[in-house]
Amino acid sequence: MAPVLTLVSSLAYLALFCLSSAAPPDINKKTYEYIVVGSGPGGGPLAANLARAGHSVLLLEAGEDQTENLNVSQWVNFNAAGNDPATRWDFFVKHSDDAAREARYLHRTWKKADGSFYVGTDPPTGAKPLGIYYPRAGTLGGCAMHNGCLTMNPNDVDWNDIAETTGDESWSAENMRKYLVKLEKAHYNSSYVHGHDGWLDTTMLDSGYAGFEDARELTTLAAQAAGYKTSDTISLLARDMNGNQANRDNLVGPFGGVSHINPNGRRSSPGYYVRDTVAENKFPLTLSLDTLATKIIFKSTGTAPRKKAAGVEYLQGKSLYSADPRSNANITGRPGKVYASREVIISGGAFNTPQLLLLSGIGPRKQLEKFKIPVIADLPGVGQQVADNYEAGILSLAKRDVNVGHNIFPNFFKSSVGKIRDIYMWCGNFAFEGFWPGFPNIPEKNFTGDYGPREYECALVHMNPRSQAGTIELQSTNPRDVPAINLNFFKNGAEQDLTAILEGVKWVRSWLSKVNASETDSLAPFQEKHPCEGTIGKQNCTAAAQKTYIKEQAYSHHASSSARIGADDDRFAVLDSEFKVRKVVGLRVVDASSFPKVPGAFPVLPTMMISEKATDVILEGLADEQWTKD
Numbered sequence: 001m002a003p004v005l006t007l008v009s010s011l012a013y014l015a016l017f018c019l020s021s022a023a024p025p026d027i028n029k030k031t032y033e034y035i036v037v038g039s040g041p042g043g044g045p046l047a048a049n050l051a052r053a054g055h056s057v058l059l060l061e062a063g064e065d066q067t068e069n070l071n072v073s074q075w076v077n078f079n080a081a082g083n084d085p086a087t088r089w090d091f092f093v094k095h096s097d098d099a100a101r102e103a104r105y106l107h108r109t110w111k112k113a114d115g116s117f118y119v120g121t122d123p124p125t126g127a128k129p130l131g132i133y134y135p136r137a138g139t140l141g142g143c144a145m146h147n148g149c150l151t152m153n154p155n156d157v158d159w160n161d162i163a164e165t166t167g168d169e170s171w172s173a174e175n176m177r178k179y180l181v182k183l184e185k186a187h188y189n190s191s192y193v194h195g196h197d198g199w200l201d202t203t204m205l206d207s208g209y210a211g212f213e214d215a216r217e218l219t220t221l222a223a224q225a226a227g228y229k230t231s232d233t234i235s236l237l238a239r240d241m242n243g244n245q246a247n248r249d250n251l252v253g254p255f256g257g258v259s260h261i262n263p264n265g266r267r268s269s270p271g272y273y274v275r276d277t278v279a280e281n282k283f284p285l286t287l288s289l290d291t292l293a294t295k296i297i298f299k300s301t302g303t304a305p306r307k308k309a310a311g312v313e314y315l316q317g318k319s320l321y322s323a324d325p326r327s328n329a330n331i332t333g334r335p336g337k338v339y340a341s342r343e344v345i346i347s348g349g350a351f352n353t354p355q356l357l358l359l360s361g362i363g364p365r366k367q368l369e370k371f372k373i374p375v376i377a378d379l380p381g382v383g384q385q386v387a388d389n390y391e392a393g394i395l396s397l398a399k400r401d402v403n404v405g406h407n408i409f410p411n412f413f414k415s416s417v418g419k420i421r422d423i424y425m426w427c428g429n430f431a432f433e434g435f436w437p438g439f440p441n442i443p444e445k446n447f448t449g450d451y452g453p454r455e456y457e458c459a460l461v462h463m464n465p466r467s468q469a470g471t472i473e474l475q476s477t478n479p480r481d482v483p484a485i486n487l488n489f490f491k492n493g494a495e496q497d498l499t500a501i502l503e504g505v506k507w508v509r510s511w512l513s514k515v516n517a518s519e520t521d522s523l524a525p526f527q528e529k530h531p532c533e534g535t536i537g538k539q540n541c542t543a544a545a546q547k548t549y550i551k552e553q554a555y556s557h558h559a560s561s562s563a564r565i566g567a568d569d570d571r572f573a574v575l576d577s578e579f580k581v582r583k584v585v586g587l588r589v590v591d592a593s594s595f596p597k598v599p600g601a602f603p604v605l606p607t608m609m610i611s612e613k614a615t616d617v618i619l620e621g622l623a624d625e626q627w628t629k630d
């Protein structure tokens, strides 16, 4: 069956390719019911769903259609996808205002005089510091086209908290689950209810248990360390992290990992859903690729004090945004204006959504006035209190080659400072220590992205860190420029967050140190490289030294909450619980920016789920003509 599906999908693509490789459509001065800006997990499904429901939709996407680029379509190539100039947008961020701390970041990026990058702490003369690399994708389907495909419904409390703070019960975890079931086409066995007719293929990854003795030994030790019996290991590794188990937020230990790929390893994502919706040629969806939205157009609403979003100004042309590595000042775009009779929906992702709002006069008054942008709505939360998960790892080298294949096993851990499980980790024969241009390779250091076949890492994600103090602010009024981003890591609650991460690291050490070193051909002893160099079980690093290492070398790629939902009395709430931008009409934000905090360990599935929720909210609200016609 799978090859037939692939053939149908490819034929549909060929039909579309003729369109997408052509110049973007003429949309100037046209009117659609809905305009959606950005085709990632937030905007893509929403645009396709509204069109499938019969509404005319214009989807603006700054990038190209790279859905059949093998780096993108084959999930195993995700590192190549992340580095592909045809899809990537390069952002450079700060983790703090502490210049000395920033300088100690081991993978800081610099631009050399010849235009190439240097990665490290000892730059050549004349190199200009760029900051800490933060990958994004500017392409049809957004970051879901180059991400690692980990697919995780967050802890129930993440959804329930939104219901509680806004008083909108439709955000309860129980209700939100219906959107997971609706969008997924699950290809794995589970005793929980799943969807099998949706647009997103989901597949459970192999833990390697059946095929690799090393995988059996390591996963069994991890299961034991989590308090389970040896005989439980196989069933733990098939545990569904997207099931609706009672008390799931407290379930720890090994799980099966779920990915948004089909069983043949082909990536599934909003990019394909949008592409195929257009290719079916029977829904009123207009996709305008290579189109950068530059400003939201507002009009007065008669006697109403609030302005209404009436359309979007844009530039059409390739590689217009300066984060696109192919961009240069000589490329000029074709400007235009396009109108929405009902709503404008912004889904540009956690960095670009606040930028577009700010450019349009929605944001903190002081910042808008600094750039002489007329204030449409003074909303102090735009680009403020930005959240991100902290990531770190425990990387070591076994005594001999680790034979677990390409398999990983995921695991949840609850630290002593977490109310519920607060660390997610995945372990395997890899080295993942952050992002930099060219990751995981650093040519000038002759580092080829791994420490060889003896490497073994558990990469840790600290869910819901206490500090949510990131800022995204304009550097200029040129919509092609990137904004200034400071994630302000560990600004608040640092001690507790560092304790949580270090406990996760120590927990991994606890079971790696149980690998029997006296057995012939043992993996042990493991030599840890980070965060505490030395033989596991015999190291001599203080907790303080390890926390300093983690604090200075933590990385991230789950930015969210830059235009977030919140309660009516929360002055930093940009959106209400129906994604409506406060103080204006006809404008919503639906993407990772919308979350009050980072959902769970990985944001892509929750972002697709809120895209489905927004579809429901918008369609159900059509009767409420007052809001859009105000």
Ligand SMILES: Cc1cc2nc3c(=O)[nH]c(=O)nc-3n(C[C@H](O)[C@H](O)[C@H](O)COP(=O)(O)OP(=O)(O)OC[C@H]3O[C@@H](n4cnc5c(N)ncnc54)[C@H](O)[C@@H]3O)c2cc1C
Binding pocket: 037, 038, 039, 040, 041, 042, 043, 060, 061, 062, 063, 082, 135, 136, 137, 138, 139, 140, 141, 142, 143, 144, 146, 147, 148, 149, 150, 151, 152, 291, 292, 293, 294, 347, 348, 349, 350, 352, 353, 356, 557, 558, 559, 591, 592, 593, 602, 603, 604, 605, 607
């Ligand atoms: C390298 C990497 C690996 C990741 N791995 C995982 C993972 O394994 N699992 C997981 O859950 N999450 C992962 N993530 C995070 C996840 O992919 C993102 O959180 C998610 O894609 C966010 O969706 P979004 O719709 O908010 O924004 P995005 O995915 O960023 O999409 C925004 C889209 O809007 C377009 N756009 C922006 N501005 C404009 C404009 N002005 N005009 C027109 N178009 C515009 C962009 O081109 C882009 O296509 C990863 C992210 C990265 C970068």
